[in-house]
Each structure stands twice: as C-alpha cells, then as structure tokens.
Amino acid sequence: MKLPELLVVVFLLFAGRDGFGKSHPKPACRYPPSQWCHSLQIAIECKVQKQCMELNAIRPNQMVPRxxxxxxxxxxxxxxxxxxxxxxxxxxxxxxxxxxxxxxxxxxxxxxxxxxxxxxxxxxxxxxxxxxxxxxxxxxxxxxxxxxxxxxxxxxxxxxxxxxxxxxxxxxxxxxxxxxxxxxxxxxxxxxxxxxxxxxxxxxxxxxxxxxxxxxxxxxxxxxxxxxxxxxxxxxxYRGLKPPACTGAPVKLSRSFC
Missing domain, CATH: 3.40.30.10 (Glutaredoxin)
Known part of the structure; x- marks a missing residue:
C-alpha cells in the first residue's frame, strides 16, 4: 500500500466517515470514532477490533519519547x-x-x-x-x-x-x-x-x-x-524508527470489498 492509500485508510478509521452512500454504516456503539482504538473493549463494542489490531501493528515503538x-x-x-x-x-x-x-x-x-x-x-x-x-x-x-x-x-x-x-x-x-x-x-x-x-x-x-x-x-x-x-x-x-507515514514505506493491510 502506497502512502496516499495508507493515509486514506487511517483518516477513514479515525474520522468516522460513512464512505459513499450506505456501503459503510457506522458501528452501533456509544463512542466517537476518535476513541474506537483506545482500548480492546471499545474496539470490540464498535466492531473495529480487526482494523485496530492492524493499525497497532504498524505503530512506532512507544518506548521512544514522542x-x-x-x-x-x-x-x-x-x-x-x-x-x-x-x-x-x-x-x-x-x-x-x-x-x-x-x-x-x-x-x-x-x-x-x-x-x-x-x-x-x-x-x-x-x-x-x-x-x-x-x-x-x-x-x-x-x-x-x-x-x-x-x-x-x-x-x-x-x-x-x-x-x-x-x-x-x-x-x-x-x-x-x-x-x-x-x-x-x-x-x-x-x-x-x-x-x-x-x-x-x-x-x-x-x-x-x-x-x-x-x-x-x-x-x-x-x-x-x-x-x-x-x-x-x-x-x-522523532528519534525512533520513522513510521510509514513519514517514510512512504509500503504497508500491508487486509483488503475488503462490497
């Protein structure tokens, strides 16, 4: 996945857009999109556990100071x-x-x-x-x-x-x-x-x-x-390993279609 495509995926995940028409309905949960990946409990309730796990997999080392x-x-x-x-x-x-x-x-x-x-x-x-x-x-x-x-x-x-x-x-x-x-x-x-x-x-x-x-x-x-x-x-x-957003490195995420 190229950098522009990755940015679109991340933006859609956190911004909570519906996409086009009704092909991507919002999860029925009580949390705003910005909090969907804050905890496993919230991710499960909002039915985005898989997407949050994939996003966490490409996150930088949290031991390095932000x-x-x-x-x-x-x-x-x-x-x-x-x-x-x-x-x-x-x-x-x-x-x-x-x-x-x-x-x-x-x-x-x-x-x-x-x-x-x-x-x-x-x-x-x-x-x-x-x-x-x-x-x-x-x-x-x-x-x-x-x-x-x-x-x-x-x-x-x-x-x-x-x-x-x-x-x-x-x-x-x-x-x-x-x-x-x-x-x-x-x-x-x-x-x-x-x-x-x-x-x-x-x-x-x-x-x-x-x-x-x-x-x-x-x-x-x-x-x-x-x-x-x-x-x-x-x-x-940033002094740690640069995230893909900074480097433009390809990132493999699962693909799904309607």
Whole structure:
C-alpha cells in the first residue's frame, strides 16, 4: 500500500466517515470514532477490533519519547486558526503515535485586577470567552480529544456558536453544562490564570501567536519549518524508527470489498 492509500485508510478509521452512500454504516456503539482504538473493549463494542489490531501493528515503538509540541495561541486570531486547521490537526491525524500536543489558549491576553473582567484579549471580549471555553474543554477532556473539538470550533465560521455542536460531536459524554459551569465559575479563571503564568514564563518570551515549542524549546528555525510543514518537522524530530507515514514505506493491510 502506497502512502496516499495508507493515509486514506487511517483518516477513514479515525474520522468516522460513512464512505459513499450506505456501503459503510457506522458501528452501533456509544463512542466517537476518535476513541474506537483506545482500548480492546471499545474496539470490540464498535466492531473495529480487526482494523485496530492492524493499525497497532504498524505503530512506532512507544518506548521512544514522542515529539512534544506546545502551541500558544489565541482562539480568534486568524493566524492561530489557520495553523490549527491547516497544520496542527492534519499533522496530528497522521502522526499522533509519535507526537504529543499541549494547547495553551492565552497568547497576547493580559491579566488585570478586576473581578468582573479579569482578562483583556487582543480580539476583544468574545476572544476571552472563547479562550476560556477552550481552556475548560482541555481540562475536561484532555489535550488529544480537546484538539478535535477545538479544530471543529476553529474551522467554523463562528467559533463561539460552534462550541456546543462540536462538543456533542466529538465528546458526547461531556455535557455542555459542565463546560458552562467551568467558564462561569472559579475553575475557568484558575485555568486561565495558570495559562497566563505559563505564557509569561516562556524563555525567550513570545512575541506573536501562534508560538510553538518543540520538546520544551523554541527556535526560529523550527518555527519556520513548522509554518512550512509541521508534518515534515515532526518526522524529522522523532528519534525512533520513522513510521510509514513519514517514510512512504509500503504497508500491508487486509483488503475488503462490497
């Protein structure tokens, strides 16, 4: 199987598309496609055990550290949105076995002494709210699942309006009320306060967003490479045996037809 064909197989497995017409109905299970291969129990319930076993067979050695990618961004910044939708999410879809992602939705915001509005944001109050929503989503779901929800939000015409539908699509077990309670309660502020401290502690200090660190370090060279092709950079930085997605090596998977 050539690289483009492998990417299609992996994308269909994780994206949960129906294919063409009704030839590939969705498994009747209570988990979203992104979680089908998280455990043997889920794979069996969703009737994708064979596909998950094949996918696991071509995964890299998990003893080798993954490439750690941390993105400092703003929810309504056009450049941040572009990077998430055009670089970060597609790369993670293909290379999630060799990379880990940490999302920090704060960017150029400022923390101020005000009980009613403790933060100001570069793109106004709507961005402060969207930043906090995404912070709460990250807290409640974890970075990997949150990335899918945030990708859905950031690729929409209206980030804030897309929040609830995207949450329902990718994390149906997480209620909107839990996110809303986080945003409007003390927890949301505490999360943003933590992100403010993390962002201020950057060395060198960030001068723009999106701002990227790899394995905890920032270099202008890596930023340039990531802007051009994050996919190629992650493949380059990974120290283990390169996965087929990086090398284009043929992979034998079972074939089935209707």
């Amino acid at each position: 490439v750690s990618v941390t993105l400092y961004y703003e929810s309504l910044c056009p450049d941040s949105r572009y990077f998430i939708t055009q670089q970060l999410f597609p790369t993670w879809m293909m290379l999630q076995d060799i990379m880990s992602i940490t999302l920090v939705p704060y960017g150029n915001a400022n923390e101020i002494s005000s009980e009613t509005s403790p933060f100001t944001c570069q793109h106004g109050a709507p961005e402060c709210r969207a930043n906090m929503i995404e912070a709460c989503v990250i807290h409640l779901t974890g970075n990997a699942l949150a990335l899918q929800i945030i990708y859905c939000m950031e690729s929409s015409a209206d980030v804030l309006s897309a929040t609830q539908p995207c949450l329902q699509l990718y994390a149906p077990s997480v209620s909107w009320s839990s996110v809303d309670s986080c945003v409007n309660g003390r927890l949301g502020y505490q999360l943003m306060h933590g992100y403010a401290a993390i962002t201020r502690a950057l060395t060198p200090g960030h001068t723009h967003v999106p701002w990227l660190t790899f394995n905890g370090e920032y270099t202008e060279e890596n930023e340039d490479k990531a802007t051009s092709s994050l996919f190629l950079l992650v493949c380059e930085l």
